[in-house]
Amino acid sequence: MQEEWPPGSVQRPVRVERRPVDEAESRRANGPDWDRYADEYQATHGEFLGDIGFVWGPEGLTEAEAGVLGDLRGRRVLEVGSGAGQCSRWVATQGGTPVGLDLSWRQLQHSRRLDEETGVPVPSVLGTATALPFAGDAFDVVFSSFGALQFVADLQGCIAETARVLRAGGRFAFSITHPTRWSFPDDPDEPGLTATQSYWDRTPYVEIDDETGVVSYVEHHRTLSDWVSVLAGAGFSLTALLEPEWPQDHDRVWGGWSRTRGRLTPGTAIFAADLR
Ligand SMILES: C[S@@+](CC[C@H](N)C(=O)[O-])C[C@H]1O[C@@H](n2cnc3c(N)ncnc32)[C@H](O)[C@@H]1O
Numbered sequence: 001m002q003e004e005w006p007p008g009s010v011q012r013p014v015r016v017e018r019r020p021v022d023e024a025e026s027r028r029a030n031g032p033d034w035d036r037y038a039d040e041y042q043a044t045h046g047e048f049l050g051d052i053g054f055v056w057g058p059e060g061l062t063e064a065e066a067g068v069l070g071d072l073r074g075r076r077v078l079e080v081g082s083g084a085g086q087c088s089r090w091v092a093t094q095g096g097t098p099v100g101l102d103l104s105w106r107q108l109q110h111s112r113r114l115d116e117e118t119g120v121p122v123p124s125v126l127g128t129a130t131a132l133p134f135a136g137d138a139f140d141v142v143f144s145s146f147g148a149l150q151f152v153a154d155l156q157g158c159i160a161e162t163a164r165v166l167r168a169g170g171r172f173a174f175s176i177t178h179p180t181r182w183s184f185p186d187d188p189d190e191p192g193l194t195a196t197q198s199y200w201d202r203t204p205y206v207e208i209d210d211e212t213g214v215v216s217y218v219e220h221h222r223t224l225s226d227w228v229s230v231l232a233g234a235g236f237s238l239t240a241l242l243e244p245e246w247p248q249d250h251d252r253v254w255g256g257w258s259r260t261r262g263r264l265t266p267g268t269a270i271f272a273a274d275l276r
Pocket of ligand 1: 030081082085
């Protein structure tokens with residue numbers, strides 16, 4: 001018999017749909033999903049991420065190369081969707097004071113493990129990007145590397161929360177699946193190069209547990225103009241939009257990201273914006 005630890009960790013058959021899902025259902029699905037997936041995620045990607053390492057996405061662009069967060073010395077920094085806290089740990093080595101926040105307790109257990117293994121602790125809390133448990137103006141920098149932003153239904157609420165906890169003039173930066181990717185099947189090989197659905201269709205990607213009918217995973221899509229509008233509407237001025245190219249010698253496959261697709265089409269978008 002397959003042992004089930006953490007509870008609910010056994011992957012069960014799912015069916016995929018596109019249909020509307022609200023914030024509560026997204027959160028109910030994604031927390032337990034990341035709890036189930038955390039061990040495999042860290043075992044598969046941990047070495048690539050680096051225990052003290054800041055990678056913006058599967059292309060391997062590091063914050064040391066991108067420099068979108070600016071000088072971190074003396075900065076109070078919040079990482080949203082911090083997972084095992086690798087990025088925040090790198091922030092600490094640059095003189096910043098990081099705090100992590102994640103929806104998944106199992107991801108945070110990995111963060112505790114890395115705190116001990118590296119000797120670079122990242123204080124972290126269990127929570128959601130749409131209700132940040134911090135006072136206003138508490139941070140100079142908020143960032144997310146493929147963290148919560150594409151998992152929340154209430155993007156406006158999430159960005160408003162970010163603006164609330166940032167001081168005026170503070171920097172917000174995040175990476176997400178490049179919005180153009182949503183037109184293509186999530187396949188790292190040739191079939192992933194043929195557009196099959198409308199870029200403008202924002203209907204969420206939903207996985208449903210075949211046995212129980214319960215929504216078990218959700219991702220939300222927004223177009224590039226949606227992202228710009230929601231940032232501007234919350235008082236942010238865009239300072240950068242990066243679309244990292246796939247490096248010639250990089251042949252790692254991460255889900256739907258690969259050299260086959262990466263040499264032709266962007267897989268990651270990184271936004272940076274300052275609060276006015
Ligand atoms: C792809 S992982 C990225 C984790 C980390 N930034 C890294 O690079 O490994 C996405 C993370 O976002 C977290 N997450 C998903 N929805 C969230 C939410 N609503 N609020 C906070 N974190 C969330 C997941 O639990 C997961 O740890």
